[in-house]
Amino acid sequence: MSEARPNGSKGQIMAALRRSLKREQPAPEERRLLEERLAQPRAGLIPARGQRDHAAQLDLLEEMLTELSATVARLDDAAEVPQAVADYLKSENLPPRLRLAPREDLRVLPWDSQPLLEVTEGSAQETDPTAVTGAFAGIAETGTLVMASGAEAPITLNFLPENHIVVLRASDVVGAYEEAWTRLRARFGNGTMPRAVNMITGPSRTGDIEQTILLGAHGPRRLHVLLIEDAEQPAAAD
Amino acid sequence: MLQSSSPAFKENARAALADQTLQKALGNVKAGFIGKRAKARARLPEFEDLRDAARDIKNHTLANLDFYLERYEEKVLASGGQVHWAATAEEARNAILTICRDAGAKVVTKGKSMISEEIGLNAHLEEAGLDVVETDLGEYIIQLRHETPSHIIAPAVHLTKDQVEADFRHHHDELPADRSLVEPEQLVAEARQMLRHRYLEADVGITGANFLVAETGTSIIVTNEGNGDLTQCLPKVHIVIASLEKVVPNLEDATTILRVLARSATGQELSAYTTFSTGPRRPEDLDGPEQYHVILLDNGRSQMLGGEFQDMLRCIRCGACMNHCPVYHAVGGHAYGWVYPGPMGAVLTPSLIGVDEAGHLPNASTFCGRCESVCPMRIPLPRMMRHWREREFERHLSPKAVRFGLAFWAFFARRPALYHRLLGLKMRVLGALGRAQGRFNALPFAGGWTKHRDFPAPQGKTFQQLWAERQKGGAGS
Amino acid sequence: MAESRPRVGLFVTCLVDLIRPSVGFAAVKLLEQAGCDVSVPRAQTCCGQPAYNSGDRADTKAIAEQVIAAFAGYDYVVAPSGSCASMIKKHYPGLFADDPPLRAKAEELAARTHELVSFLADVRGVEAVESSFSGAVTYHDSCSGLRELGVEAQPRKLLDSVPGVEIREMEESNVCCGFGGTFCVKYPDISNKMVTNKAGFIAASGADTLLAGDLGCLMNMAGKLQRQGVPVKARHVAEVLADMADRPAIGEPGQAGDPAGGAG
Numbered sequence: 001m002s003e004a005r006p007n008g009s010k011g012q013i014m015a016a017l018r019r020s021l022k023r024e025q026p027a028p029e030e031r032r033l034l035e036e037r038l039a040q041p042r043a044g045l046i047p048a049r050g051q052r053d054h055a056a057q058l059d060l061l062e063e064m065l066t067e068l069s070a071t072v073a074r075l076d077d078a079a080e081v082p083q084a085v086a087d088y089l090k091s092e093n094l095p096p097r098l099r100l101a102p103r104e105d106l107r108v109l110p111w112d113s114q115p116l117l118e119v120t121e122g123s124a125q126e127t128d129p130t131a132v133t134g135a136f137a138g139i140a141e142t143g144t145l146v147m148a149s150g151a152e153a154p155i156t157l158n159f160l161p162e163n164h165i166v167v168l169r170a171s172d173v174v175g176a177y178e179e180a181w182t183r184l185r186a187r188f189g190n191g192t193m194p195r196a197v198n199m200i201t202g203p204s205r206t207g208d209i210e211q212t213i214l215l216g217a218h219g220p221r222r223l224h225v226l227l228i229e230d231a232e233q234p235a236a237a238d
Numbered sequence: 239m240l241q242s243s244s245p246a247f248k249e250n251a252r253a254a255l256a257d258q259t260l261q262k263a264l265g266n267v268k269a270g271f272i273g274k275r276a277k278a279r280a281r282l283p284e285f286e287d288l289r290d291a292a293r294d295i296k297n298h299t300l301a302n303l304d305f306y307l308e309r310y311e312e313k314v315l316a317s318g319g320q321v322h323w324a325a326t327a328e329e330a331r332n333a334i335l336t337i338c339r340d341a342g343a344k345v346v347t348k349g350k351s352m353i354s355e356e357i358g359l360n361a362h363l364e365e366a367g368l369d370v371v372e373t374d375l376g377e378y379i380i381q382l383r384h385e386t387p388s389h390i391i392a393p394a395v396h397l398t399k400d401q402v403e404a405d406f407r408h409h410h411d412e413l414p415a416d417r418s419l420v421e422p423e424q425l426v427a428e429a430r431q432m433l434r435h436r437y438l439e440a441d442v443g444i445t446g447a448n449f450l451v452a453e454t455g456t457s458i459i460v461t462n463e464g465n466g467d468l469t470q471c472l473p474k475v476h477i478v479i480a481s482l483e484k485v486v487p488n489l490e491d492a493t494t495i496l497r498v499l500a501r502s503a504t505g506q507e508l509s510a511y512t513t514f515s516t517g518p519r520r521p522e523d524l525d526g527p528e529q530y531h532v533i534l535l536d537n538g539r540s541q542m543l544g545g546e547f548q549d550m551l552r553c554i555r556c557g558a559c560m561n562h563c564p565v566y567h568a569v570g571g572h573a574y575g576w577v578y579p580g581p582m583g584a585v586l587t588p589s590l591i592g593v594d595e596a597g598h599l600p601n602a603s604t605f606c607g608r609c610e611s612v613c614p615m616r617i618p619l620p621r622m623m624r625h626w627r628e629r630e631f632e633r634h635l636s637p638k639a640v641r642f643g644l645a646f647w648a649f650f651a652r653r654p655a656l657y658h659r660l661l662g663l664k665m666r667v668l669g670a671l672g673r674a675q676g677r678f679n680a681l682p683f684a685g686g687w688t689k690h691r692d693f694p695a696p697q698g699k700t701f702q703q704l705w706a707e708r709q710k711g712g713a714g715s
Numbered sequence: 716m717a718e719s720r721p722r723v724g725l726f727v728t729c730l731v732d733l734i735r736p737s738v739g740f741a742a743v744k745l746l747e748q749a750g751c752d753v754s755v756p757r758a759q760t761c762c763g764q765p766a767y768n769s770g771d772r773a774d775t776k777a778i779a780e781q782v783i784a785a786f787a788g789y790d791y792v793v794a795p796s797g798s799c800a801s802m803i804k805k806h807y808p809g810l811f812a813d814d815p816p817l818r819a820k821a822e823e824l825a826a827r828t829h830e831l832v833s834f835l836a837d838v839r840g841v842e843a844v845e846s847s848f849s850g851a852v853t854y855h856d857s858c859s860g861l862r863e864l865g866v867e868a869q870p871r872k873l874l875d876s877v878p879g880v881e882i883r884e885m886e887e888s889n890v891c892c893g894f895g896g897t898f899c900v901k902y903p904d905i906s907n908k909m910v911t912n913k914a915g916f917i918a919a920s921g922a923d924t925l926l927a928g929d930l931g932c933l934m935n936m937a938g939k940l941q942r943q944g945v946p947v948k949a950r951h952v953a954e955v956l957a958d959m960a961d962r963p964a965i966g967e968p969g970q971a972g973d974p975a976g977g978a979g
Contacts, residue, residue, distance in 0.1 A: 008323035008333060009536075010311075013482070016325075016540035017304045026305050034305050034487075038453050041488035045291050047284045047497070064507065102524070123524040126438055142507040154524040159467045177493045184489075191313065193454045195526055196471070197514035204464040205510055208376035208392060209399050209422040210263070211270025217375055217426055218433065219464020219511065252904050564891045568908040602902055604895025604909075605768060606858035627770030636770065640901070644766060648774040651729075651760045652781065658757070665733050676968035677941060686900030690907035691938030694734060694966035697974050701727050701736035704975050705755050 039190070043178040050141035050176030057140035057175050058227065064143025068202030069215055070223040078228050079110055081167055085132060086114045088224050094163060099124055101133040103152035106167060123154035124161055131157035131220075132165045136187075137180040138173040138225075142201055145225070146180050148187075149196040158198050164220040166200075170229045240358045240386070242591055244575030247598035254569040263398050264570050267389070271561035274505025275612065282501065292495045293616045296552040299486055303543060306452040306485045307534070313455025317517030319530035327357035330535045334359060334444070334477055335366055337531055341475045343368060343441035349459065349466035350374035351446030352390050352555060353479045353535055355577045356590070359444075371436045373465035375429050382409045388571030390578065391503055391557040396570050399425060433465070443469035443527070447480035448554065449495070450532070453488045455516055457532060460499060462510040470515060476527035478515070481535045483551040495554060498614035503556035538590045546625050550585050552615040559609035559619060565602055574599055581609035581619040588626050597635055600626035662700045669698035723751040724789035726782075726803070726828075728796045729761040730930040731951075735965065737974035738930060741957035742795040742831050748957075749839040751791070758785040762794075762802040768896055772810070779807050783820050791838070792828040795953050796929045797860020800830040805863050830860055831953060832928055836869035843876035846958035851881045853922035854952065855913070855936065856889045857929040870928060870952050877955060885920035887912070894935040910939040918945050924964075926952040937965040 018024055026034060052060060062072045073084055089096055097118040100106055111119050124131055136148040145166055149155045158164060174180055177199075188194060204219030215221050243250060254260055279285045299306055311321045322337075324330035330353075338346060346368050348354065360370045360381070372381040376394035380387060382405045387393030394402070403419040406428055419425055445466050449458040457478045459466045470476045486492050500506040519526035542551055560566040560580025571579035576596065578586050584599040593600075600623035609619045630636050650657040672678055672695020680688045687693055699707075723746050731738045739755075746753045763778035782803065786792045794800040804825045811818040835841040852874065860866035867889075874880050893899060893909025900906075913936055917925050925940070925947050927933050937949035948964035963969040 008534075009325035009329060010323040012325050013323050013534075013536045013540060014304060014308070016536065017307070017482075017543060020540055020542075020544035021301070021304060022544065023304075026302060030302075031305070034302055037487055038309065041453065041490045043490050044295075044494040045284055045287055047282055047288075049282070068510075126434070144508055144512075149523060149526065150520075151522040151524065155467070155471050156525045159464050159471065177496070178490055181489045181493070191453055193317075193456050193514060193516040195317075195516055195518070195520050195523060197456075197516075198467065199508070199512035199514075200510065201506075201508045201512070202510050204462070206375045206426060206463045207270060207504065208374070208379070208394050208463075209402055209425050211266040211392070211395065212422045214423055214426045216430065217463035217465065218373065218430060218437075218468055248902070248904075251902070255904055255908055564893070564909050564912075565905055568905050602898075602905065604858065604891050604893065604898045604906075606891035606895070607862040608858070608889075608891070611862050624768065624770065627768070628772055629770070631770030631772075640769060640897070644769050644771055644774070648766055648771070648778070651763070651766075652774070652777050654758045654760050654781070654785075657760045661733055674968055676963060677938070677966035679942070684900070686903040687938070689903055690942065691910065691935065692941045692966055693938060694934055696734045697736055699736065699974070701732040701739040701974075702755070702757065704736050705739070706757075708975055 124156035242576040250573035278501035347440040349445035502614040721790040726794035741953040801859040
């Protein structure tokens, strides 16, 4: 059956693999164990660094991001985001123009309070200087932001503009990668992924010229995280 | 596949050693990688245990590669993607060209992929009239120069910034002559600007894969520049090329290996971008490719499975082995003559293009073991290079002079009484001849040694002779 | 008292036997000071590495069997070389994967085989040696000893116990010198580049004496230093530890005197 596929040499390759493995199929008991391993993923060794309490996770996230030349501003309330965005753009001498991820919790923020800011929604266009997006999660162990693509999260926003501002809720910050996978499965279902999941750990960088590390190779030159300290609130839908 | 110049390794090495610009650039390998890896390792107390865990995950996966690949394919199909199984480089090239043609493609952007080098993809697409654009900065530079990568994660590590400046001035027509390109920052900005609109005009984006996840049908790429992401999220077709052994069972397994990958490669805690792609754009998505294809390449891997080179299939292409290899430091990557240089290349290349062609590579090692000591997947690289030497010896591929010398030596080494009598005499003669100088600056049959260094004169009698004298009541007993 | 003295079979190594027997006598002296009875089986030649690393498994196995037989019955087998000790300890058992009785013998030999300096420090618990020396030394970590046997701290600790020794670490002391057995004659240009780097680091350390635990590496480095006219003397670390650094250094002119002098 599979040999009849128009798309290539599957039959030949599988036969070669089975010859090398000296088996036709895994034995029934082996197969059961393999199925189980796939269906019930178990976390491996999680570094102690990823298992601190939540307040320490926030500190670690900030520390790691700062080390990577990203910047972090902590806000008590999401309502402060428009002001913080305007302040950041001004301090970096950037145009007051941004492309906003079409995400309900970002859309409802008081953008009107910043009349000089030009806010448009949608996926990124070539001329957009700055994107403002949410994040699915933040991972403390390496200062990593997790973006899950979807209607509210076009992925071009993460890469095309030179500046990327990420609104991250403290309740979405976890210690280790594995916790993010658990949350992903809870949201999207077991064995199912959004089309793209982007783990972002600092601004774009390259070492390709004489091993000198430089920022902004192709992706964003600046990565600014607005960390909303909503920790005492129950975690939102995400 | 890409043509090899591996049989000319010695000549390649000699030329590399005489190339002062190359030697200057190679200094950056030591400076750029070794200290950073050591620091990252020291910062993560669990690092050594994670290496064990990563090795075990790959071993488990390889032992069940048939199962996991079939499951992976099912999940890709379920997410709306397509899988193309390619037994050979040629099948892979043709599958990719067909996809490009079906998409009516003119411009193809590419993220860095060693598999694409292995199958000689660019030349094939260019011959068919496609405009192929490498987007990784290092790959872009060497594409301008019509060179191949000299390192698996830092393809242009053999170049200095002055050479890059000259290339940009030569190839970038609109670059004003008075624009300064002295600083690396200026070179990066120039490349960024040049490549920006290429991403947007591309019809097809091609990337490699660091991992394939059987649980979800996901391909993962790890990059720092963001070029891989722009390559795969802007064009309407995304093609992933991956060899069979890239599959792992779960996201958790990929995660464990990710924890050792960047730390071993560049000394980063994690690369800037780790991107998980699953199928084409969904109905609700505002962006992303309309088609998602995976080329699954065998090209010799299925033959390595179950044999003495299976451990090599654990390799995650971090480059730590070459970053720490004194031979690589001396000659650079191009001397090895094919796609994969350094210790991992010395093991993998004979598997892929044949030991007749690549016979030098597993021999050009002192077995210093530094590669194995830093390999995140604990691949016993020296042991496998020795396996290749055994195959060469069995097949009489080793040079005649070596075989003859070895046979001569082994004859005596296997006969202790004869050995001691003969060499005892010879050392006394050599000792007497060399006593005045203490050393020889030329010796018959030892030209390889004395061309570059002196040979010490033996002290005279052998230890065994002196020991026998002492046992008979001589000095000291 | 005599019963408690372990019986040590000295694996002389082919290079020490032929080129620099005084290293063997330094080893004997150190072992005897550490309370061992030392014997030197006559039926030894070489550990087999030249054949092993050239892919000649048949000759390697024949030589290994010879070594296994020659060193049967000793409490320990000690070699003044990390490379040869590691060959016996880490590689012999794998040679007989398909021959369980021989494999068992190889494993039994491997378990009692040690590199000299680590044997003194780790097995015999030697904290200090009876020696004196005057000068600055730099220590090269030979690859097999370092990475296969973990010989790194032990020689430095024992050198520290010698009055008059000042250790000046060189840069990249743990990077290969380019000897690599047959490598240095098969790929002389690459080997030359490696040993040239090494000689540069040795000279830059400011030490007047280079020490290491393997004669092959020492001959390579000494030969390069001498060809370059760098006035650094090269010796096996055992010579300094055994207070036998009074005879000409490797490749230096002069009467060897009695290589055995001072031993025993």
